[in-house]
Amino acid sequence: MVVSASPSSARAAGSLEAAGQSERSPFARLTELLAPYQPGEKLINLSVGEPQHALPGFVGEVLARHIADFGRYPMAKGIAPFREAAAAWLMRRFALPRTPDPDSEILVLNGSREGLFLAAVAAARYVGPRSGTPAILLPNPFYPAYAAGTRAAGCEAVFLPTTRANGFLPDLDSLDAATLARTVAIFVASPANPQGSVATTAYYVKLKQLADRYGFLILSDECYSEIYTREAPRSALQAAGDDFRNVAVFQSLSKRSNLPGLRVGFVAGDANFLQAYHELRNVAAPQVPVPLQHVAVAAYADETHVEENRRLYRLKFDLADQILGSRYGYQRPAGGFCLWLDVAAFGGDEAATVKLFRDGGVRVIPGSYLARSQPDGSNPGAGYIRVAMVQDSETTAEALHRLVRVLA
C-alpha cells in the first residue's frame, strides 16, 4: 500500500529532529570550524573517508572496451551481467542459503549513498501505516544519508546511541514495543562508520526476528564489509532466511575497490520490497552508466585487488597500534578504516580538531558532527574525533605522530 506523508506531517517530522546545525553536512560544518585557521604544518587530510589507494589495474581497459555504451540510456535496474556478478559475489563471499535472483533480488545503485537515501522513502511507502507516527531507527552517530532519507520519507528519526557501553551497535534490547510497532525501517551499519564495530550473526538474527514480528525493514549498510582486520564481517542476508524477507543490504565498490568516483553499488534482498523500490527508482534515481557497470562486473570477479587493499589498511592499523598505544581509548576496530578517538580530555572534539589542524596540520572531523543530540541532550559523538586512515602508510604515520605530539 502506498502512503505518502502529508506536507504537515512531513513538517512535523522535520521539527522532531534537532534544529539548526545538525541538519547540515558534517563536512560543511568542519570547513566553517577551521576557516579562521591555517594548517600549522603541511596539510594531511584525514577527515573524508575517500580511499586514496590505487585503482584496480583493469579499469581503463574495461571502460575502453565498452565506451560505445555511453551512447545508451542505462536501465534503472542495471544490466543483467552486473546483477549476475553481484549475486554471484554475494554467494561466494557470504555463503548464503541460496544465490539471490539477479532479476528480482538485486538492483544497481549509483553508489550506496543515493540508495540508502531513497530506500527510506521507498520503505515508508512499502511498509504503509503504522501504529503511531511512522519512525525510522538510526544508529547515532550515523552516515548522513540515513537521516536525510528519513526526513524525505516524512518519518520521525529515532536515534539509537552507539557507545562504548553497547559495543558501538544499537542496543536492540532497549527498544520498547510501542516504538517497534511504529517502526518503518531500521538502518544498521556493519562495519560501522565511524567506530568500526561489527555485528555478529546472533545480532542479525535478533534484528530479523524483530523485523518479522513488527513488520519493518532492515536497511543494512555493508559498504565497509571488505575492510577488516581478522574475521570477515557477516551480512544481514545470512540471517534473512530463504526468502530474504524484510532485509535489504547495501554494497558499494567505493571502499572495497577504491572506486569512490565510479559510483557503483547495489542493493540485494527482499524481492517484494525491491519491486516497490525499483518503481520509485525508475522515475527518481540516478542511473548508472553502462560502461561503469562493466567495470563493476570486472571488479566483483577479482579479489586480488581487494586483498591487497586490506593488507594496506592492516599495515596502517599496525602503525596506529604502535604509535597510539592505548591513548585516547584507542582499540583496533574489527572493521572499516577509521579511528574513533576519545579526546574529551583535550577540551572536547571541536577544540581537539582545531588544535590538530592549527598546530599539526592534520584535518580530522569532530565526532559530534557525525551524530545528533539524544532527547536527554547528550551527543554520543561528543568528545571523539574520527580519523579516516585513507592516505598512504607514510603519510598516515606522520599524521599519527603529529596527533600524539599535539594532543599530549
Ligand SMILES: Cc1ncc(COP(=O)(O)O)c(C=O)c1O
Ligand atoms: C557508512 C557509509 N555508508 C555509505 C557510504 C556511501 O558510499 P558510496 O555512496 O560511495 O557507496 C559511505 C561513504 O563514505 C559510508 O561511510
